[in-house]
Amino acid sequence: MAFDVIIQPSGQQLEVEDDETVLEAALRQGFAFPYGCRNGACGSCKGRVLAGEVDHGPKKPPGITEAELADGWALFCQAAPVDDLEIEVREIGAAKDIVVKTLPCRVAQLNRLADDVMELRLQLPATERMQFLAGQYLDVLLKGGGRRSYSLANAPHDDEQLVLHVRNLEGGRFSKMVFEEMQSKALLRIEGPLGTFFVDEESERPRLFVGGGTGFGPLKGMLDHLAVEGFDRPHHLFWGARSAEGIYAPDWLGRMSAEHGEHFRFTPVLSDVPADTAGGFPAVAGWPHDAVLAEYPDLSGFDVYMAGPPAMIEAATNAFLAAGLPTEQLYYDSFEPAAPHE
Incomplete structure (x- = not known):
């Protein structure tokens, strides 16, 4: 029926x-x-x-x-x-014309961003391109079944390669392969783009970005896209990590601040090992949602974009809605880890 x-x-x-x-x-x-x-x-x-x-x-x-x-x-x-x-x-009107594809690709580069974070650059065949919106993700299809989801850390205009930030998770089937076995030119199969986490470009409100760990990746893609389009309002990025070493993109942060300082601010938030600075910026101790509310106690006039672990998303969602943020102005991507046996 x-x-x-x-x-x-x-x-x-x-x-x-x-x-x-x-x-x-x-x-x-x-x-x-x-x-x-x-x-x-x-x-x-x-x-x-x-x-x-x-x-x-x-x-x-x-x-x-x-x-x-x-x-x-x-x-x-x-x-x-x-x-x-x-x-x-x-x-989500903007996603209607985007085609989800299953494609082969090769590993173009493996770049260690931190002790537990690897930048994985994937090269599609010369005849293929994956159209995507900044903030979307793709699935890596594993041999023998299973898949792993990773957000795209690059912007659509910079799509010669697809860029993923992979955290080394204990018991992680794919992350162990990336950190211990994978070599340049290795062949993978991917499916994407997937998800509806991307920027509402029709909104005229200032934007706050809140990332935890490798949740920085899709936010970076969004901000790169917006920077090319032309920043026309305040954008403030809050990036949470355990220690200063977890703020693994100092060059990008410095460049964004130098080129777009009028419309771009960055606040690193450190939970376990607080430091005075991280990524070359004054750091705040604690949790990302607390750092946001210390700066912006009334969120009713903002759009908020979040990406990170489920516990961070849940805590921040509750706190932000209590601070006046309308549900329709909150966008997030929760990085739910795969079960170890999958």
């Missing part, structure tokens, strides 16, 4: 088969809904159910709270219709 779903505010309609989630049906029919992990962890696909009922399965997904469920919110990557629906979701 199929169910009809009316999408607000556009008023468009889609049909969901009885073995599909709302997101699966939307993507199949060409609607660009927001999504990230697609496994219920990140919350990117969250929207409201205005009429009808959905089923999230036997266990509540981690990306939504009981209070949000009671208030009519749903995770459309997990929600299956129980009857016909009317929903409210932010459609």
Whole structure:
């Protein structure tokens, strides 16, 4: 049995088969809904159910709270219709014409950015290009099954190679390969671009960027893109790391500050080993969301872009919404690690 779903505010309609989630049906029919992990962890696909009922399965997904469920919110990557629906979701018009491809590529360069971070540069065949939006990610398809998701750390205008920032995770199947076995010219297969984490360029509000660890990667891509387009408002980057060594892009930070200082600020935030400076900039001790609120206690007039581990995203989301940030002005990508056995 199929169910009809009316999408607000556009008023468009889609049909969901009885073995599909709302997101699966939307993507199949060409609607660009927001999504990230697609496994219920990140919350990117969250929207409201205005009429009808959905089923999230036997266990509540981690990306939504009981209070949000009671208030009519749903995770459309997990929600299956129980009857016909009317929903409210932010459609991503800019992604509609981008084609997701599965492509071979070769490792062009492996550059150590920090003790536990490797820059992986991938070269596509000469006849191929991957069109993407700054902030999107791709999946590396592993031999024997499984995939690993990595955000693109370069901007669309600089797409001769695809750039990933790979953290060396304990027990990580792919990261161990990158750090211990991989050589230049190694052959990989990738799928992308994926995700709907990218800049709302129609907004006129100032922008705050909040990254944790390698969550800096997609934010760097966004800022590189905006810099080429021409900064026309304040942009403030907060980058959280355990110690000063975790701020692994000092040259890029220095160049951005020198070339765009009127519209670009940077604040390193160190949690475990505070230092006076990091990346050549005065550092703040603590957590990224606290550093943001110390500078901007009222967030109602900002757009906020976040990328990093789930714990950081959750803490920052709660704090920022309490500080007046409207939900629709918050964009994030939660870096959910793969299970070790996958």
